[in-house]
Amino acid sequence: MPHFAAVLFDLDGTLLDTAPDLGAAVNHVLDTHAMPRLPDAVIRRIASDGALGLLKAGFGEEQLAQMDTPELRQALLDYYAAHLYEGTRPYPGMVEFIASLNQAAIPWGIVTNKPAFLTEPLMAQVDELPHCGVIVSADTLPQRKPHPAPLLYACAQLGVEPTACLYVGDHIRDIEAGRAAGMQTAIAGWGYLDPLENSAHWGADLQFADVSSLHAWWSQL
Template sequence: MSHFAAVLFDLDGTLLDTAPDLGAAVNHVLHTQGQAPLAEAHIRRIASDGALGLLKAGFGEEQLAQLDTPSLRQALLDHYAAHLYEGTRPYPGMVEFIAWLNRHAIPWGIVTNKPAFLTEPLMAQVTELPGCGVIVSADTLPVRKPHPDPLLFACRQLAVDPKQSLYVGDHVRDIEAGRAAGMQTAIAGWGYLDPDESLSDWQADHCFADVQSLHHWLRQP
């Protein structure tokens, strides 16, 4: 059984594959402006960059600078908020993994840079993943990842020692935050990774190709 006191996850690209609904939102905005849609593969590479990152990819920085960026960003968020859990799903193996954590009374939670007005209604619909002990969103505290405080706050809420806890994420800021918090860190190799990035540069403790590999590792004595 796991030697960790708790497991914390990033949300987008780690716990849930949210790219289908994020992509639908940015492509909706692009369509209203007469722009070509982004390809799914492109969306998956940049899905962790937030609404502004998606808009920059769709319009290009130069063109976006000439438009009403705040209005476009709000239109994207409004569309996304209305369609949070249509194409989004837990990653393969995640339902079984969370069930295993729950059976063994290993607390788990979420630390994300997604704002609470999106995170909380989304997770309320993800009934396949019960038992989440804490959700820390982008605006829960005055700071967000890569600052370690959101992770330390989550550990306090779960009453666990950060040094005995694991943080799993698919972005370098996740690993930076976990390391700064004194936690062990694992790269979610199934997430929204840029193929040009060198993952070894992130200095994570572990890297797993899929959820099943992470689950198998945690089950070892």
């Protein structure tokens, strides 16, 4: 029998590589203001910081403070919402790992700080990852990660105990939320980790360089 009753994933930078479409959205806004585009390496480093983080990187905090930031943010989100699944794809090995969970009847789900108006239409297009048991978005509850409530809610929806759940994410808030919920936690080393930040200090139980390593470890349980 598997050691875990369920697996929960962060979305951006863990389950899906969404940086191509997030980057296209911020670069669209930069284009409209005749600003230099952000390179892919920068986008991947700050993708977890959301629309505001991308805009700060593109315009600089000083210039952004002099602009209509809500309007720029809405322009970014509007473009992104219209192009959710163009460059975005599951990470290499994720299709196979999810298939193995489905075959073993291990429920899996998503707990993300992405708002539902983006999360739900995005996942509706990801046919390669079927049978997602629960999606908890930033606005599903009053709290969001690093608060443990979204993870506890996901477990309740799946009918599993938090202590029997593994949470996989690529940001310190994922690990903090998972630990606070009483789950075992794993760092998605393939995600949007800041190279200047030492993830070894996050307190996770596990860390994997790629999805194949996670899958191989899971197969030995």
